[in-house]
Structure formats: C-alpha cells, structure tokens
Amino acid sequence: MxxxxxxxxxxxxxxxxxxxxxxxxxxxxxxxxxxxxxxxxxxxxxxxxxxxxxxxxxxxxxxxxxxxxxxxxxxxxxxxxxxxxxxxxxxxxxxxxxxxxxxxxxxxxxxxxxxxxxxxxxxxxxxxxxxxxxxxAPRGYSADARTQVRRLSCAFSGASTSPGLARRAAELAQLLGVPLRLVTLVVRDKQMYPTGAGYDVENIVSNTLRQQASEAQSEVIDKWDSPVPVTGEIGDGKTWKAAFDSVLWANAELLVVGSSNLGPLLRVFLGSNSSKIAHNSPVPCLILPRHEE
The missing domain is CATH 3.40.50.620 (HUPs)
Structure with missing residues (x-):
C-alpha cells in the first residue's frame, strides 16, 4: 500500500x-x-x-x-x-x-x-x-511512535449495500492483520418541535431501525466466510456525538465509511449520513469510493 x-x-x-x-x-x-x-x-x-x-x-x-x-x-x-x-x-x-x-x-x-x-x-x-x-484525521490527532492500527470498525447501516461494504472492510482488516467490528449508530434526535406523530412514535421508529440493523448485522456475521474475526455493536444516543460516545473505541482504531449511493461510481462522495459519521467520529475515518454492489 x-x-x-x-x-x-x-x-x-x-x-x-x-x-x-x-x-x-x-x-x-x-x-x-x-x-x-x-x-x-x-x-x-x-x-x-x-x-x-x-x-x-x-x-x-x-x-x-x-x-x-x-x-x-x-x-x-x-x-x-x-x-x-x-x-x-x-x-x-x-x-x-x-x-x-x-x-x-x-x-x-x-x-x-x-x-x-x-x-x-x-x-x-x-x-x-x-x-x-x-x-x-480528526483535529488534534496524534499517534505514538511504533503504534499500529489495532482494529477496524465499519459503519454499518443495514442497507442493501452494507454487506458489500463489510466485505471490503474485511479485505482491509486482513491486510492490516486486525479484527473487524460492524458498528450501527441509532440517533434519537429530539428536536424542539417533533413531527406531528410525536416523540413516542419517533422512538418506535428508532427502535424498529435498531432491530432491523441488529438483524442485518447478525445475518452478515452468520454467513461470514472471511478469515478476519468479526463482531457487531450498536451505538444509541440523542445526538450523533452521544451515539458515538455510547460505543467504546480502541486506541489506534480506524472507522471505514462508505460513499453515498448518490455519488458517481468509483468516486468518494459523502452523503448526509456518511458526512455526519465522518464529522462526529472520535477516530480517523477511511472513506471508500462507491462500488456497484
């Protein structure tokens, strides 16, 4: 590389x-x-x-x-x-x-x-x-001499493109000789004025999305055929920062983020959610170009 x-x-x-x-x-x-x-x-x-x-x-x-x-x-x-x-x-x-x-x-x-x-x-x-x-790299980022990447995490949304992103992240993890973790972030963003459905219904929607993401993670892990060890975790919070803070991050960890499907093939393009992930991640992000899955 x-x-x-x-x-x-x-x-x-x-x-x-x-x-x-x-x-x-x-x-x-x-x-x-x-x-x-x-x-x-x-x-x-x-x-x-x-x-x-x-x-x-x-x-x-x-x-x-x-x-x-x-x-x-x-x-x-x-x-x-x-x-x-x-x-x-x-x-x-x-x-x-x-x-x-x-x-x-x-x-x-x-x-x-x-x-x-x-x-x-x-x-x-x-x-x-x-x-x-x-x-x-986040602002103020530094790494001690002789430190190496210890784990890759993959921002896993549960969308149809997520298994493909997980496979690409696994290839990188194998190259680095580190384990892989699938991380899904659930953000319960309570605005001052909620939608007409109200906060209770919005929480039901968030819980449903969390359950669907958990099932999608489990499906990928159950069918995992890579030699790279893989685990799954879900972060949950009222804001993106809170969702990130609810998850433990290892020293010298890297977060793999996929490009938006709205961007051109083989190009890097941050969509709304991927941009929020990159902006709120406490660890460096590796943003991959969009591939056709």
Missing amino acids: KYLVGLSPDQGGREALALGALLSRSCQGSLVVCTITPDTWGPPSPARVDGEYGEFLRQNAAKALDKAKASLPADIEADFVTVAAPSARDGLLKVASDVGADCLVLGSSRVASLGRFAEGSVTTDVLRSAHVPVAV
Missing part, C-alpha cells in the same frame, strides 16, 4: 502526517508527503513580481517539508515532493495518479472541535473527485 499525505503548513498537516505514518507502519507500506503550491500567473511581469512570489511559495513549501521530515518517527521512510498546480485538489489527484497512491490522507479544518473532523475547502474538493480511498 502506498499512502499520499496532503501536507498543509498548519496543524492539519501534522495530523495527516501522523495518520499517514500510522497507516504506513501498520501494513509495511510506503509514504509520499506532498505539498501543493499555486501556479504563478502567466507571462512574467516587468517587475518580476511573479517570479518573487513563486520563489516565496517554494520556500514556504520547503519549510513545511523540512518540518515534516523532522517530525516523522524514525522507523518511517517517506518521499517528499512539491508540485505546482492550479488548485490543491488538482495537484493532489495528479500526484496520486503519478505515484500510484492507494490512499489519500488529509487533516481536519481548524473549525472542528478537538478530536473531531471538519472538511476544509481542499478536503471537500478531494472528496468529490478522488478515485481512491481518502483517510481523514
């Missing part, structure tokens, strides 16, 4: 670097760390301002890469590249194609709460265009 870390000069770049190092170490993969600088404008100006600006951008990128090299754990080797491109998305996707990356690794926007993930403009663009899985 080859992981491409999109390095930004802020703290989000260090979070992505920490996650990239963890993933690389966990499967004896390789790591490429990339900074993107904007293309300078067309013909040179008489005052050579464009050249000076371009040199400033290159120096800034070089400093970011030097810091990244210094902060990488001693057991992790990486290639470091700087590419000029019309946009960060274009540059990252081009480098991913050029180096044959199996996964893109990105950090969180600074607007996220500590320990949670939020999309910045670059991540949003990449998530709408990437043909490879995208791993995202």
Whole structure:
C-alpha cells in the first residue's frame, strides 16, 4: 500500500502526517508527503513580481517539508515532493495518479472541535473527485511512535449495500492483520418541535431501525466466510456525538465509511449520513469510493 499525505503548513498537516505514518507502519507500506503550491500567473511581469512570489511559495513549501521530515518517527521512510498546480485538489489527484497512491490522507479544518473532523475547502474538493480511498484525521490527532492500527470498525447501516461494504472492510482488516467490528449508530434526535406523530412514535421508529440493523448485522456475521474475526455493536444516543460516545473505541482504531449511493461510481462522495459519521467520529475515518454492489 502506498499512502499520499496532503501536507498543509498548519496543524492539519501534522495530523495527516501522523495518520499517514500510522497507516504506513501498520501494513509495511510506503509514504509520499506532498505539498501543493499555486501556479504563478502567466507571462512574467516587468517587475518580476511573479517570479518573487513563486520563489516565496517554494520556500514556504520547503519549510513545511523540512518540518515534516523532522517530525516523522524514525522507523518511517517517506518521499517528499512539491508540485505546482492550479488548485490543491488538482495537484493532489495528479500526484496520486503519478505515484500510484492507494490512499489519500488529509487533516481536519481548524473549525472542528478537538478530536473531531471538519472538511476544509481542499478536503471537500478531494472528496468529490478522488478515485481512491481518502483517510481523514480528526483535529488534534496524534499517534505514538511504533503504534499500529489495532482494529477496524465499519459503519454499518443495514442497507442493501452494507454487506458489500463489510466485505471490503474485511479485505482491509486482513491486510492490516486486525479484527473487524460492524458498528450501527441509532440517533434519537429530539428536536424542539417533533413531527406531528410525536416523540413516542419517533422512538418506535428508532427502535424498529435498531432491530432491523441488529438483524442485518447478525445475518452478515452468520454467513461470514472471511478469515478476519468479526463482531457487531450498536451505538444509541440523542445526538450523533452521544451515539458515538455510547460505543467504546480502541486506541489506534480506524472507522471505514462508505460513499453515498448518490455519488458517481468509483468516486468518494459523502452523503448526509456518511458526512455526519465522518464529522462526529472520535477516530480517523477511511472513506471508500462507491462500488456497484
């Protein structure tokens, strides 16, 4: 596996670097760390301002890469590249194609709460265009040297596409040599003004969805033919955060999330629920491109 870390000069770049190092170490993969600088404008100006600006951008990128090299754990080797491109998305996707990356690794926007993930403009663009899985690190994420991924969890909704997502997650778990857990989240979101049916009926609906998800989990587990050990668990709460907090998360765990069915095939695309999962997860998320099941 080859992981491409999109390095930004802020703290989000260090979070992505920490996650990239963890993933690389966990499967004896390789790591490429990339900074993107904007293309300078067309013909040179008489005052050579464009050249000076371009040199400033290159120096800034070089400093970011030097810091990244210094902060990488001693057991992790990486290639470091700087590419000029019309946009960060274009540059990252081009480098991913050029180096044959199996996964893109990105950090969180600074607007996220500590320990949670939020999309910045670059991540949003990449998530709408990437043909490879995208791993995202929560704000403030770090991993101790020599730590490896200890478990994969799979966001399991019980929909018709869930068994296929579980199988793909199992392939990754086998590659990493870790067990797999199917996690379903039931959110009892009590708004100030409920629907005309009232809170009691909404709870009945939530309980029915929970039962259906539990049965779907059991069906997948009963028919499980992968060598990867699998378990199931259901989180339940009044909010997405509460539902996540009702489940125990291991140190160095990764949550696998499927792309929305509304997105194009073989692309990463966060729908409403998958976006809420990624934004509220206390552990890094690995978002897989949509496959036809």
